[in-house]
Amino acid sequence: MGKTIHGEKYAEIKKLWAQGWTQKAIGKELSMSRSQVGRVLKTTVRNPLPVYSELHELEGNYIIVGDVQLPTTDWEFASYVPLVAKNFGIRKLVIAGDFLNVDSFSRYPITERLPAIMDEFAAAKELLDSWDDAFDEIEYIPGNHEKRFMRWSNGHLGMEVLGRLLDNDKLRVYSSTRIVVVSGGVSWRVTHQNGYSVHTGNVGGQLAHKFQTNVITHHEHSVGIMRDKWNHYTVVSNGGLHDEKTMHYVQEYDDTRKTMSQSFVMLDNGVAHLLTPYSSMTDWSVYL
Ligand SMILES: [Fe+2]
Numbered sequence: 001m002g003k004t005i006h007g008e009k010y011a012e013i014k015k016l017w018a019q020g021w022t023q024k025a026i027g028k029e030l031s032m033s034r035s036q037v038g039r040v041l042k043t044t045v046r047n048p049l050p051v052y053s054e055l056h057e058l059e060g061n062y063i064i065v066g067d068v069q070l071p072t073t074d075w076e077f078a079s080y081v082p083l084v085a086k087n088f089g090i091r092k093l094v095i096a097g098d099f100l101n102v103d104s105f106s107r108y109p110i111t112e113r114l115p116a117i118m119d120e121f122a123a124a125k126e127l128l129d130s131w132d133d134a135f136d137e138i139e140y141i142p143g144n145h146e147k148r149f150m151r152w153s154n155g156h157l158g159m160e161v162l163g164r165l166l167d168n169d170k171l172r173v174y175s176s177t178r179i180v181v182v183s184g185g186v187s188w189r190v191t192h193q194n195g196y197s198v199h200t201g202n203v204g205g206q207l208a209h210k211f212q213t214n215v216i217t218h219h220e221h222s223v224g225i226m227r228d229k230w231n232h233y234t235v236v237s238n239g240g241l242h243d244e245k246t247m248h249y250v251q252e253y254d255d256t257r258k259t260m261s262q263s264f265v266m267l268d269n270g271v272a273h274l275l276t277p278y279s280s281m282t283d284w285s286v287y288l
Pocket of ligand 1: 145192
């Protein structure tokens with residue numbers, strides 16, 4: 001064996017260490033120096049790697065908003081969120097990523113002065129204050145826009161720092177971009193996925209199949225509710241509370257990109273209600 005310690009040797013060191021062997025004894029057994037064994041144990045046993053696949057599970061009925069894109073938010077539509085929550089006695093909220101634009105740390109070329117990060121925090125505080133009466137618990141998972149914050153700090157400032165800066169005692173933050181909500185015994189994967197299609201439901205349908213669950217997707221800024229191709233699961237594409245009129249990158253040129261659509265979800269007793277500003281899609285007399 002050369003300088004590299006191969007996988008089998010790592011596994012053997014870990015196994016012997018777990019059995020109570022000393023570093024010296026392991027070294028003797030595997031023809032290694034004591035310090036070599038120490039280095040392996042330091043990185044793999046004493047400091048186990050974080051597990052990124054962990055999936056947090058929530059239980060109960062929730063309002064689910066995502067792609068709020070503060071401060072370029074449709075404030076009027078956002079004001080319907082607490083109204084619906086109050087009418088249906090739902091006291092819990094999930095913010096499913098892209099709550100803030102984090103434009104100050106964008107990598108895209110910017111040709112217009114955009115609101116600074118402190119303006120975004122101020123807008124977030126204002127929105128959370130306006131929802132304060134309605135909710136007791138707010139769960140916040142990141143989207144790709146929150147990741148700009150982490151990227152800027154090389155991962156050193158994560159969601160817990162962002163949560164502290166937002167300064168709201170009801171807010172619980174997660175570093176994972178997905179969370180499971182079990183409502184009325186029905187499981188839903190709420191995700192801010194990395195994947196986009198102009199064909200609404202395409203990405204969501206595949207995620208439902210991949211993870212074998214009902215899904216509520218974000219990030220695509222499109223609205224739809226459907227069954228997956230094999231009729232196993234329900235797939236919701238949750239649009240967002242964004243206001244594209246105020247988004248400079250959307251309005252900068254005439255182009256043939258998809259027009260964004262808006263929605264939020266009420267997850268009540270296992271059923272996802274997709275609430276939109278569109279009268280042909282949402283009968284507000286049912287909800288208000
Ligand atoms: Fe996104």
